[in-house]
Amino acid sequence: MNRLSLNTATTKYLTLAECIDVATRCGLEAIGPWRDRVQEVGTDKARHLIDAAGLRVSTLCRGGFLTARDTDAIDAALADNRLAIDEASTLGTHELVMVVGGLPSAFASMGLAHSDADDEDRDLVAARQRVADRLGDLVPYARERGVRLALEPMHPLFTADRGVLTTLGQSLDMAADHSPAEVGVVVDTYHVWWDPNLRESIARAGQEGRVSSYQVCDWILPLAANTLNSRGMMGDGYIDFPTITSWVRDTGYNGDIEVEIFNETIWAQPGQVTVNTMQERYRKLVEPYL
């Protein structure tokens, strides 16, 4: 089984059909679609296209953004997440990746609806509690549809504006209120490589049966002007893939390994070049340690 999966954000400018085409031509067996590319064709059609190509859906990206404080914004977030759960279910994937959202004081910079009171709100402890509360709201809906909410801790670069969950350990603590079939965690090397407790937290995630996805991309320097797009191809930066991969292997994780890279230079390449490079680096830095 070829466990390498193309996250559609890595070939950002390709449609879903084009992603499927390049993935199958390169011999991949799985893709991890983003919702925008799914919605563009409609979820049923997306499922049909993916099935027809014989691909697995490793995860759906992404739900989340659960830190709103006022009722209308909370309702909107819950509605969008229920839709994401429906989409995951229709696509036949068990794993919905959750990027949990940032501080209310950063909502304006994210283009999210906000109030004047939000602008003053820097309470990280309370924002994290709201994520836990919203997760509780969503779990029954997801469970009924066979979808697991996969919490993705984000690099602390993104704590203010994108993700108040910063470590795997913290994500596992939050998951603990729910069963392993309901809430899992994403191990994305870009977000967690720096964590001094990484080895222990990956082992714990394995023991608890909560590893929803293993994702690989590299930490490169200098950061891009838009820091969101600073991710690099494996081997181009500073992450020790053999070591982290062996820690994930030791949990018994046998799912797909997704490559999700936000990088303007990579996006400007033909998709086939990107996927070929991704395969070459995977064979050298990841696969031997699985």
Place this chain on the structure above:
Amino acid sequence: MNRLSLNTATTKYLTLAECIDVATRCGLEAIGPWRDRVQEVGTDKARHLIDAAGLRVSTLCRGGFLTARDTDAIDAALADNRLAIDEASTLGTHELVMVVGGLPSAFASMGLAHSDADDEDRDLVAARQRVADRLGDLVPYARERGVRLALEPMHPLFTADRGVLTTLGQSLDMAADHSPAEVGVVVDTYHVWWDPNLRESIARAGQEGRVSSYQVCDWILPLAANTLNSRGMMGDGYIDFPTITSWVRDTGYNGDIEVEIFNETIWAQPGQVTVNTMQERYRKLVEPYL
């Protein structure tokens, strides 16, 4: 007592004498000099200037960069750190801030001496062990001179190139081999604000008697093109100073509160404007919670 201290990096383009002048004119009682501004005039002269102005030295910035692998580079790092310890002793400060250094594979990007073998080295676990080893080498020398080595965990933005210590908890674990008079930790809001275990780790640092310095500056977005210079004035970003300050207060910490901001826009201002703004924000966001 006025506990606000001007770190000379906040007024980067001022000489030590100019920093002392603006600090005293604004009614501050302490400064935290960087070594370049001390060495420029000579350490004895620096001590004389600071004493004559009636200022305390809150910390000396900085020693560290302890992750080298080969003998010559290790010897050079130890020699430079012994010099930093001598300078701290001459200046009459107990606290030498230690930025521990990054991965060998990032040495070239930092302009540090390196070998071809370094370029391949992404072993974060081993780099952290070398920091612990070098700390052990330096402690006896520092102890004899009444200087405490103050480990500064760095934001994970800097793990690759500047500091493989990323959390206060990890820094305390490393400090544990030494007495609290020998090795302490720096609580710099910029570096630690995102940490889900921050409250517990600050409390632990207090219980162990290891809080060497409390430093305040803000996390602002977007990051500057040179990410090192992305720090903001308190109140301009996303950090919850009242909450973190109250956690530090609860440890019984009664030392100075340093402001160390790397920011091109702030550096371009007259020093007095910077110090006045710093005082105003300190009075609003920090002092009431001490």
